[in-house]
Amino acid sequence: IFFLSAMAYAHHTPAQELLNRGVSLKLSSVSLREALNKIETNTKVRFAYSSELLKTTEPVSITARNETLSSVLDRLLKPYDITYRVVNSQILLSRSKKENTAPQPAELPQPNAPETTDRVIKGTVTSNDGKEALPGVSVVVKGSNIGTTTDMEGQYELSVPESSAILVFSFVGYISRETPVGNLSQINVILQADIKALNEVVVVGYGTQKRGDITGAVASVSAKDIQGLPTPSLDGALTAKMPGVYVAQSTGTPGGGLSVRVRGTGSIGAGNEPLYVIDGFPVTADYSQMSNPLKALNPNDIESIEILKDASSTAIYGSRGSNGVVLVTTKGGKAGKMRVDIDTYTGIQRVTKHMDMMNASEFAQYIKDSRNNAWVDVGGNPNDPNSARSAIYQILPALQNPESLGEGTDWQREIFRQAATHNVQLTLSGGNENIRYMTSGGYYKQDGIILNSGFERYSFRVNLEANASKKFKIGLNLTPAYTISNPTNSEGHWADGGIVLSALTMAPHLPVYKEDGTYTTGLDLGNGFSAIENPVKLAKERVNRMNELRLLGTVYGEYKILNNLTYKLLLGTDLQNSGTKTFRPSTVGIGGALPPVIPSGSNENRSSYNWLIEHTLAYTKSWNKHDFNILGGFTAQKAHSDYALINSTNFPNDLVETLNAGIVSSATTTATEWSLLSFLARANYSYASKYLLTATIRRDGSSRFGENNKWGTFPSVSAGWRLSEEAFMKDLPVVNELKLRASYGHTGNNFIGNYDHVGLIAKRNYVFGTGSQTVVNGLGPNRISNPNLSWEKNKQMDVGLELGLFQNRIFLVADYYRKITSDLLLNVPTPSITGYTSARQNIGKIENKGWEFGLTTRNIDKAVKWTTDFNISFNRNKVLSLGPSGEPLYGNYQLTSSHITQIGKPMGNFYGYQAIGIYMNQEQVDNNPKFADSKPGQLRFADVNNDGRLSSDDRTILGNPQPDFIYGMTNTVSFKGFDLNVLLQGVQGNEILHLGRRFYANYAGTANGLKEMTNSWKSEQDPGDGRTPRVNRDLNRYTNSNASANISSIFVEDGSFLRIRNIALGYAIPPKLLEKAKLRTLRVYVNLQNPVTWTKYTGYNPEVSVQGAAPLEPGVDYGGYPIAKVYTVGFNLGF
Amino acid sequence: CKDGFLSLAPISETNNLNFYRNEADMLNAVNAAYASLQFGGVYNQSMYAIGEGISDNTEILDAQSGIDISQLDAFTTLSNNGIVSETWNDHYRGILAANTVLDRIGTVSMNEAMKTRFSAEAKFLRALLYFNLVRMYGDVPLLLKETTDVTEGYTYTRNPASEVYIQVEKDFTEAAQALPASYSGADVGRATSGAAKGLLAKVYLTQKKWQQAADKTKEIIDAGTYDLLASYADIFRINNKNHKESLFEVQYKKGGFGLGSPFNNRFAPRLAGVVVTTIGAGTGHNLPTADMNRAYEAQDLRKDISIAQGYTSGGTFVQSPYVRKYMDPAPFAASDADNNWPVLRYADVLLMRAEALNELSFSTSGEALLILNRIRKRAGLSDKTSEQLNSQAAFRLAVEQERRVELAFENHRWFDLLRTDRAIAVMNSKGFNIQSYQLLLPIPLTQIEINPSQIKQNPGYN
Structure with a gap:
């Protein structure tokens, strides 16, 4: 079963191909329904039929040996006057036409039912898009035995006794519908395919499986869920959709990455992003906030995304499986006449929030106060003129009369803009029985909400599939894409030119431009002011452009050696070439230096190839109620990357930005490689679709690990029990599906540097000689070797329950899991007396355990349809052991020991002093624990160790960035052609280290800041809000209590939020109107992304994480690119 | 084929498996030990920040020039001060480079006179680095061999300053005898x-x-x-x-070799632009x-x-x-x-x-x-x-x-x-009310946190 490629199931298969599939089976005296089930399993086809159709049949027996499906069906169904045809890749069964021409109540199981012929209702039943007639649909008057089935054209005619009657339309594989008759005489019904149906085919590692047979924890998102979302990459489409999958949009940088976590964070030093497998090719997706590794893939080309969560489903990916696996399957062609689809949307974006900063007059007062307070502290008089004060106590003449300054410049308004976004895509698909194609071309453009930032993508796709012969099939997926992004260095420290932090801290009394039209600068304000460059200039004048050309391609051939034995060869490659060009003109000051400075530029180039070869052999065997299939394979993958960087400086002017204009100051090239060899196997066994068993094993050999640990083995086993298939459950008709499943397995994590086990010698050149001297080569120890380095080991247990009630009107999936990650790949800080400050080691153990619930309910299923998908996940993270000494690990984001990771606690806690208020007077200072430099008006911290004084021993855990639970809810309402979809995302119980406050709430008068600082302590009589310390320019005199040199609880905020992530409202033009215009489909829609967020968090975006932060330093907000509200309108047009 | 496919050595970096083979390699290793002198934690920054900045000779005028160096200047140094840890780390990085030469050179077949000179150069550099350390931190761990297994690092405690001085004298004495x-x-x-x-x-x-x-x-x-x-x-x-x-x-x-001296920019006033x-x-x-x-x-x-x-x-x-x-x-x-x-x-x-x-x-x-x-x-x-x-x-x-x-x-x-023994008197006369514990730097906080059972803080610091 698993021999066939993933593509075969995700795509609609042409009729003839389906019917020509080979069938081998031997059945004796089973019900026709069972026989059909068996054929479904063996040949991966799906039948759709009315329940009544098979009720009267007698037990059948049949033996077939590699016979075509059509022949088997003929033999099987003819005796019962059942005919079949292929619709939407399903085989529809219905009464032969001769008997069906005049639908009779006589077909009903109880022919003696009273026949009242009050009224005759006619109508047509069609499927999903309203185009395909559905034959054989059961139409029954609710609560009676009156009914009929639709004919080959999907039409029915039925006598109904009374107008209060309700018609129930049902068909296996589709969602049932109830429609009140009222006074209608014509009732046309569109049935929706049941996406949650258990014979849904799900892509799993190296194959597919029926949803009902899966014994692992797998969550899916289909094309329908992604359609029209204004997101440039597929990770954005996963947000809040699935239990156990936490997707955070931590940056609004156009083309920036999202962070995806499957079941918590298990790794400290080896990455926590899942493995992405695109059309069978595992891509290396090193997460980057600046540049999304998945940005080259157009989300509109995606047919389905499956996330494998537990060890049973991920162990087949061995040493790369422990962070979960995301399987992406792209769309394929369908046999039939060519379909042309045009999808386009356009929209505008606005920043979701402005922070409340001081205006010019408040700023001036703040600066005055901070300097006067400091001057008084060193014995001065606040009325002293500047000439009497030393530099840092002086007050700029421009700021001496705060009242006169008014509002000044709102720098946020100056850097943010209303930005446009556009997307257009053309898709052509079609084919015949022997060859199917799907090809698309798309253009996506997103201007960033910060001036001058943006992202553009040109993407193309060719998917082909062909039957070369009855036994031989080939396929091809090719995705070239070119992206251009312009992140403009928005994020990061103002001293490095971060635009966001610069805008928040830039002096508001300065205008953007001087009268002569040139830019102002904050670099010349003088001693005591932070040297902040004009953020508008930073945004507009610097060049920082990245472009990437990526070609992802796979090709496969599949050969049926025997009817039940298939060999498949898959070859794939991922070619990438990306470049980053920067230019900093003379007009932009740097490192505190005033412009004009010497211009400089750089050019960075990365190119890589990654190839994969994969051989798999699949075998299947069925007898009686036993189904058995087995897969074995061998794969090899290798990647090589080259890197080059050229820096140039001394440009004579700003006219030419390419490096030739300057003098090359440095150039370097490096190269790196990794390789992976693997053997894999999986066996599935099922008895009567009731008892399910799966076992997998993978053996990986990796170049990334030490000589003593090159190879590792990753086994898993899982079992399922479908209670709903048991006879005793038939008495509970309310329960249509009940499955219990359990799994256990081992996986690994190898996301570390390519040569981390190798001890390195680094270039350390020196100079000797006379005169102009000579550079001599030096090579010194740089990294200690570790021949025992191995992957992180992940052991995961999962128990799950799937429960469907009332024909899946209510469907619940619940999972409990516990995973232990041990041998963490950790860059352990080591005693630096060794000469090494850290060493890569396998150390420590982390536990993640939790509950996940996914609940789908069809609340209203009438003319108005209302479906709710709700998911909620509770993950608990705990460190079980660490390092040789068991001592805590500290993260150092900007400040030393900003985070602590210690045994018994969750990873990455914020660490520092607990502020408990302000010293209101000298008496309080004298009588309470204090630092030597503590004084009235300053922050008062808790004496955590109760030793009567304050010291670094009083630092404590201030909060944790990991949420208590995350949840998501999608409500879908449809009525006639309208559909409304509302997606909510919630995160509860996490804290954020709002470290940007060390600049915009540092109480030191070095730069502009939050308006809340006007509530500062001024005197015992005027203590402000009692939380905000006294402003004081002399922060260096108070190293312990100043707010920018130490982490304290004043930076830690509640990060919980509830966000309306998306609202989509669409209208599909009715098919009748479309036919006149020769159109197949036309849907118009509007979409609102991030319209509302409820949170107490004071920064821009509670989904924070700073660029470049190490795993031990999570949850920090340090001037990130804010996210946008996006309003789009669009249409999908098909003909 | 299997093992070859998986045995990938670094392409762009020298690794320690195929190094320290001959005289040329050892010369490179000795040069690398000299290069330690250019580390930020040695002469490129720490030595002036401590040798001059703490003293009454020089000062830092504004926070923009760096909180770490301002703390040193103002005698408000905390144990998490970046210069304090960089100084410690970089001196020991240099000591590792010197120790590596001394440990490895014995088995290398090379000109004996050069072997003597290289060893003496390594001893000289080791002594200089330890002399700096002992003056700045007091008692410091005395490592005299190359660390090949990081776990060894947890076994060292701080040796009394007197022992460090004995070793420094020994190294300088031996170097003085063998060097040209x-x-x-x-x-x-x-x-x-x-x-x-x-x-x-x-x-x-x-x-x-x-x-x-x-x-x-x-x-x-x-x-x-x-x-x-x-x-x-x-x-x-x-x-x-x-x-x-x-x-x-x-x-x-x-x-543009990365070997230029930084002091031209380091010592220039911040607001002077490029004039200085x-x-x-x-x-x-x-x-x-x-x-x-x-x-x-x-x-x-x-x-x-x-x-x-x-x-x-x-x-x-x-x-x-x-x-x-x-x-x-x-x-x-x-x-x-x-x-x-x-x-x-x-x-x-x-x-x-x-x-x-x-x-x-x-x-x-x-x-x-x-x-x-x-x-x-x-x-x-x-x-x-x-x-x-x-x-x-x-x-x-x-x-x-x-x-x-x-x-x-x-x-x-x-x-x-x-x-x-004039530091307290002189600094007090210049308006810095310093205490005797401030004559030594704190041991870097991170080093105490990593190995708390062996490495204890200098009195007076947290």
Whole structure:
């Protein structure tokens, strides 16, 4: 079963191909329904039929040996006057036409039912898009035995006794519908395919499986869920959709990455992003906030995304499986006449929030106060003129009369803009029985909400599939894409030119431009002011452009050696070439230096190839109620990357930005490689679709690990029990599906540097000689070797329950899991007396355990349809052991020991002093624990160790960035052609280290800041809000209590939020109107992304994480690119 | 095929499996040990931040120039101070490089004379780095072999300073015996026996071993290898490196090699733009204090060579004193200038001898006074008379003062004050109310956190 490629199931298969599939089976005296089930399993086809159709049949027996499906069906169904045809890749069964021409109540199981012929209702039943007639649909008057089935054209005619009657339309594989008759005489019904149906085919590692047979924890998102979302990459489409999958949009940088976590964070030093497998090719997706590794893939080309969560489903990916696996399957062609689809949307974006900063007059007062307070502290008089004060106590003449300054410049308004976004895509698909194609071309453009930032993508796709012969099939997926992004260095420290932090801290009394039209600068304000460059200039004048050309391609051939034995060869490659060009003109000051400075530029180039070869052999065997299939394979993958960087400086002017204009100051090239060899196997066994068993094993050999640990083995086993298939459950008709499943397995994590086990010698050149001297080569120890380095080991247990009630009107999936990650790949800080400050080691153990619930309910299923998908996940993270000494690990984001990771606690806690208020007077200072430099008006911290004084021993855990639970809810309402979809995302119980406050709430008068600082302590009589310390320019005199040199609880905020992530409202033009215009489909829609967020968090975006932060330093907000509200309108047009 | 496919060695980095094979490799390893002197935690920043910044010689005017260095300057140093940990880490990185040479060279088949010299160079560098460490932190762990397994690192505790001094003396002594008196051509700048002896003398002086210090300095003087340059300015000229007065310098070369000296930018006032530096911004480090500016006698030729009083910007002169000794008129790029750093020069050796002699026995007109006046004479100053220096105590202060101005901004001041037990008195007189625990730096907080059972904090720090 698993021999066939993933593509075969995700795509609609042409009729003839389906019917020509080979069938081998031997059945004796089973019900026709069972026989059909068996054929479904063996040949991966799906039948759709009315329940009544098979009720009267007698037990059948049949033996077939590699016979075509059509022949088997003929033999099987003819005796019962059942005919079949292929619709939407399903085989529809219905009464032969001769008997069906005049639908009779006589077909009903109880022919003696009273026949009242009050009224005759006619109508047509069609499927999903309203185009395909559905034959054989059961139409029954609710609560009676009156009914009929639709004919080959999907039409029915039925006598109904009374107008209060309700018609129930049902068909296996589709969602049932109830429609009140009222006074209608014509009732046309569109049935929706049941996406949650258990014979849904799900892509799993190296194959597919029926949803009902899966014994692992797998969550899916289909094309329908992604359609029209204004997101440039597929990770954005996963947000809040699935239990156990936490997707955070931590940056609004156009083309920036999202962070995806499957079941918590298990790794400290080896990455926590899942493995992405695109059309069978595992891509290396090193997460980057600046540049999304998945940005080259157009989300509109995606047919389905499956996330494998537990060890049973991920162990087949061995040493790369422990962070979960995301399987992406792209769309394929369908046999039939060519379909042309045009999808386009356009929209505008606005920043979701402005922070409340001081205006010019408040700023001036703040600066005055901070300097006067400091001057008084060193014995001065606040009325002293500047000439009497030393530099840092002086007050700029421009700021001496705060009242006169008014509002000044709102720098946020100056850097943010209303930005446009556009997307257009053309898709052509079609084919015949022997060859199917799907090809698309798309253009996506997103201007960033910060001036001058943006992202553009040109993407193309060719998917082909062909039957070369009855036994031989080939396929091809090719995705070239070119992206251009312009992140403009928005994020990061103002001293490095971060635009966001610069805008928040830039002096508001300065205008953007001087009268002569040139830019102002904050670099010349003088001693005591932070040297902040004009953020508008930073945004507009610097060049920082990245472009990437990526070609992802796979090709496969599949050969049926025997009817039940298939060999498949898959070859794939991922070619990438990306470049980053920067230019900093003379007009932009740097490192505190005033412009004009010497211009400089750089050019960075990365190119890589990654190839994969994969051989798999699949075998299947069925007898009686036993189904058995087995897969074995061998794969090899290798990647090589080259890197080059050229820096140039001394440009004579700003006219030419390419490096030739300057003098090359440095150039370097490096190269790196990794390789992976693997053997894999999986066996599935099922008895009567009731008892399910799966076992997998993978053996990986990796170049990334030490000589003593090159190879590792990753086994898993899982079992399922479908209670709903048991006879005793038939008495509970309310329960249509009940499955219990359990799994256990081992996986690994190898996301570390390519040569981390190798001890390195680094270039350390020196100079000797006379005169102009000579550079001599030096090579010194740089990294200690570790021949025992191995992957992180992940052991995961999962128990799950799937429960469907009332024909899946209510469907619940619940999972409990516990995973232990041990041998963490950790860059352990080591005693630096060794000469090494850290060493890569396998150390420590982390536990993640939790509950996940996914609940789908069809609340209203009438003319108005209302479906709710709700998911909620509770993950608990705990460190079980660490390092040789068991001592805590500290993260150092900007400040030393900003985070602590210690045994018994969750990873990455914020660490520092607990502020408990302000010293209101000298008496309080004298009588309470204090630092030597503590004084009235300053922050008062808790004496955590109760030793009567304050010291670094009083630092404590201030909060944790990991949420208590995350949840998501999608409500879908449809009525006639309208559909409304509302997606909510919630995160509860996490804290954020709002470290940007060390600049915009540092109480030191070095730069502009939050308006809340006007509530500062001024005197015992005027203590402000009692939380905000006294402003004081002399922060260096108070190293312990100043707010920018130490982490304290004043930076830690509640990060919980509830966000309306998306609202989509669409209208599909009715098919009748479309036919006149020769159109197949036309849907118009509007979409609102991030319209509302409820949170107490004071920064821009509670989904924070700073660029470049190490795993031990999570949850920090340090001037990130804010996210946008996006309003789009669009249409999908098909003909 | 299988193992070959998976055995990938670094393409762009040398690895330690195929290195330390022959004389050429060992030469590279020795050079790398010298390169440690250019680490930020050694001479590129820490040594001036501590040797001068803490002292009354220089100051930091604004936080923009760095919180870490401001803390050192203001005696508010916390144990999480970045310079405190960088200094510790980088000194031990250098010690590892030296230890690696000493451990590996034994089995390498190479010219025996070169083997002796390489070993002696490594010992010299190890001794210099430990001498710095012990003066800054007090007791420090004494590692004398290459670490091959990180777990070894957890077993070391802080050795008493006295043990460290014993090892430093041993290394310098052995180096002094084995090193050549001088080099020629492309080897100029390597450690010489004279450098080892001079530093050994300083080690003795630091431990108040007056007789040994006097003897060792005499040995250097008698050898006649070194002499004072006629002009004080010549000492710092970039085209006059490794001159006759120089015993040991950290070598720098501009030109985009990553081997240029950073002091041109480090010591320039922050707001001067490129007026002072020619290229790149000033960092505003190591700015001479007003007190330092006043420390020179009126005719002292050294003052203008050592300190610039400001710069001219837009036609107006901006009063903003900065250190001039390390200014390169034509740097290659920001922090890529050509100035060497003087670690030890002959004037220092002479003054050390004068000090040792005075401590051994005060004499109104002995060699000590002659030395002092020899130094003053070059500076254009009149001789001190025996009437002026009429006691041992008076002579001590005269040497202290002379050392301050003669060796200004060469990383000696703080260590001189420590050595002479004058730090508290002098700093208190300059308005810093310091306590005795502040004579040592805190042990870096991270190092205590990593290995709390073995590494304990210096008293007074958290």
